[in-house]
Amino acid sequence: MRVFKFGGASVKDAEGIKNVYDVLQKVGYEDVLLVVSAMGKTTNALEVVIKNYFDKSAELQSSVQEVKKYHNQILLDLFEDDKNDVFQAVKLHFSDLDYFLGHNKSPNYNFVYDQIVSYGELISTTILSHFMNFMGIKTQWIDVRNFIKTDANYRDAEVNWELTQKNISKNVKRKILNITQGFLGSDENNFTTTLGREGSDYTAAIFAYCLNAESVTIWKDVPGVMNADPRYFENASLLNQISYREAIELAFYGATVIHPKTLQPLQKKEIPLYVKSFINPLLKGTSVSKGATLEPFLPCFIVKKNQLLISLSSIDFSFIMEDNISEIFSLFSEYKLKVNLIQNSAISFSVCVEDKFDNFKELNTVLSKKFKVDFTENVTLFTIRHFNDKAAEMVEKGKTVLLKQVSTETMQIVTRDN
Ligand code: ADP
Ligand code: ASP
Ligand code: MG
Numbered sequence: 189m190r191v192f193k194f195g196g197a198s199v200k201d202a203e204g205i206k207n208v209y210d211v212l213q214k215v216g217y218e219d220v221l222l223v224v225s226a227m228g229k230t231t232n233a234l235e236v237v238i239k240n241y242f243d244k245s246a247e248l249q250s251s252v253q254e255v256k257k258y259h260n261q262i263l264l265d266l267f268e269d270d271k272n273d274v275f276q277a278v279k280l281h282f283s284d285l286d287y288f289l290g291h292n293k294s295p296n297y298n299f300v301y302d303q304i305v306s307y308g309e310l311i312s313t314t315i316l317s318h319f320m321n322f323m324g325i326k327t328q329w330i331d332v333r334n335f336i337k338t339d340a341n342y343r344d345a346e347v348n349w350e351l352t353q354k355n356i357s358k359n360v361k362r363k364i365l366n367i368t369q370g371f372l373g374s375d376e377n378n379f380t381t382t383l384g385r386e387g388s389d390y391t392a393a394i395f396a397y398c399l400n401a402e403s404v405t406i407w408k409d410v411p412g413v414m415n416a417d418p419r420y421f422e423n424a425s426l427l428n429q430i431s432y433r434e435a436i437e438l439a440f441y442g443a444t445v446i447h448p449k450t451l452q453p454l455q456k457k458e459i460p461l462y463v464k465s466f467i468n469p470l471l472k473g474t475s476v477s478k479g480a481t482l483e484p485f486l487p488c489f490i491v492k493k494n495q496l497l498i499s500l501s502s503i504d505f506s507f508i509m510e511d512n513i514s515e516i517f518s519l520f521s522e523y524k525l526k527v528n529l530i531q532n533s534a535i536s537f538s539v540c541v542e543d544k545f546d547n548f549k550e551l552n553t554v555l556s557k558k559f560k561v562d563f564t565e566n567v568t569l570f571t572i573r574h575f576n577d578k579a580a581e582m583v584e585k586g587k588t589v590l591l592k593q594v595s596t597e598t599m600q601i602v603t604r605d606n
Contacts, residue, residue, distance in 0.1 A: 189362060189399050193223040193370060193392035193406040198466045199312055200228030202265030208316065209323050211407065211469045212365070217325060221366040221395055224316055225388040226308025227262065230255060231371075234305045241289060241304070242297065252289070256282055259311055266319055274318035281311050298342035299379065306380045309369035309388075317367045327365045333374035335359065336394060338381045345373055345381035347394060356398035368395075389447035393461075397453035404459060406446070407466040412474030413438070413445050416489035427488075428472065429480040434573070435461070437598075441490045441571040442528075451476070487579035490571040492528060496543050497567045497590055497602055500559040501536035508537045512558075519554060523547040528569055529600050531593055538591060540569050540602050564590065568603050575599040 199205050204227075212220075226234075233255050240248040259278060267274060285307045294300055309332075317329040335355045338345035352373075360366060370388020373381045383390050389406055396404045413435070414424040430438075432455035439448040445463065454461050455478070464473030482488075500516065502508055516537065520527055524547055529540035541548075548563075555561050567590060570583045580599060587603035594600075 189219050189401045191221045191392050191396040191401045191404045196225045197409045217365045223370045223392040224313050225370045227312045230308040277314050302342045302380050302382045330368045332369045336373035338373040340375040344384045353398045386447050389450040393450040393453045405462040411465045412463045415486045429475045429483045431480045435476045442492045443490050488573040492569040495540050495567050495569045497564045499538045499562045523551040570601045572599045
């Protein structure tokens with residue numbers, strides 16, 4: 189069996205959905221399982237709904253309306269008349285959402301988040317599945333929540349592999365085009381959970397692992413994995429092949445083209461991963477497999493913007509030792525700051541972190557009681573795998589370098605724009 193993942197960008201409008209059909213015509217669809225994300229930026233739009241819901245904002249209804257309108261337009265563009273069953277099926281999902289918004293009593297933000305955000309994927313797969321049937325491809329729509337079981341850690345749920353494996357081996361039909369939702373799962377009480385933003389790649393890997401799939405292909409708006417994000421680097425080149433290890437490193441340092449959790453299950457069973465263009469599906473793209481040498485061998489660049497560089501030094505010139513460091517780290521973890529780089533000297537300790545939840549201000553008051561705290565906001569962290577002088581020069585040009593760290597394979601540079 190082959191597992192394909194189509195992300196939000198590939199199904200952002202009617203053209204995109206028609207293109208998925210064309211891709212399937214070109215590469216075959218028998219014995220395939222499709223994992224599909226919410227359409228375009230729907231997850232972000234549903235996050236606005238969630239915010240309005242908790243803020244008891246007057247905008248709640250209009251934000252829901254926007255999501256409805258967006259999908260409705262896609263339906264009208266795809267189907268000749270509104271007699272197709274899909275209109276009813278999508279309407280049903282939206283009335284479930286309305287019902288939830290009207291009746292929910294849980295104050296648990298993360299729980300509510302997952303219940304609401306899941307409609308993005310439920311609706312996209314409903315539309316896609318009906319469209320394939322409309323075009324003559326028979327499909328099996330499956331509710332992923334009956335397959336991927338997780339704990340109840342809403343918004344970042346952990347997979348229960350044993351149960352998931354059982355469900356998938358027993359109930360996924362072969363020899364048919366299966367269509368299911370990325371990103372979602374369900375807990376012991378059958379409430380919806382999610383696997384973390386951008387988690388649909390991971391869903392594809394979970395199915396591939398449990399099905400002993402022949403391969404996973406993630407279809408992207410880029411030709412494959414490149415040696416840099418083409419949005420930021422004009423001369424980015426396609427990497428024809430990379431090893432699982434290289435892919436894990438790139439994803440870990442922040443190359444958003446593959447979700448970091450995706451690689452581990454694939455690598456365990458040596459299932460090859462292909463990253464290909466949904467615009468040119470017959471091109472080879474990137475192949476990720478065991479021990480593959482990086483080809484072509486080029487420096488790879490990863491950019492993380494909006495980072496915070498924090499420097500802590502002891503107030504009385506005492507050393508920063510294991511016990512301070514462990515205390516500092518547990519504070520970072522408690523305040524949900526993601527540490528992307530660490531450097532320490534005898535009396536100071538610097539970290540480059542991401543403050544996704546805007547917690548630094550509060551943390552700073554705690555840290556300031558024990559340390560002298562200096563920080564610079566809005567810095568950029570560049571990571572160069574397989575660096576050389578030219579690559580470093582290119583990154584540093586026109587910027588102020590605040591910190592630099594070098595290991596055998598990787599150079600990290602924190603910069604501020606001049
Ligand atoms: P999806 O539609 O599957 O969610 P994403 O938008 O998450 O797709 O991922 C594709 C994007 O990843 C590309 O448009 C590109 O800008 C970005 N990207 C970041 N790093 C890389 C890289 N090294 N190679 C290719 N694309 C990259
Ligand atoms: N729709 C989800 C998100 O935007 C999951 C995904 O696209 O992978 O985060
Ligand atoms: Mg994505």
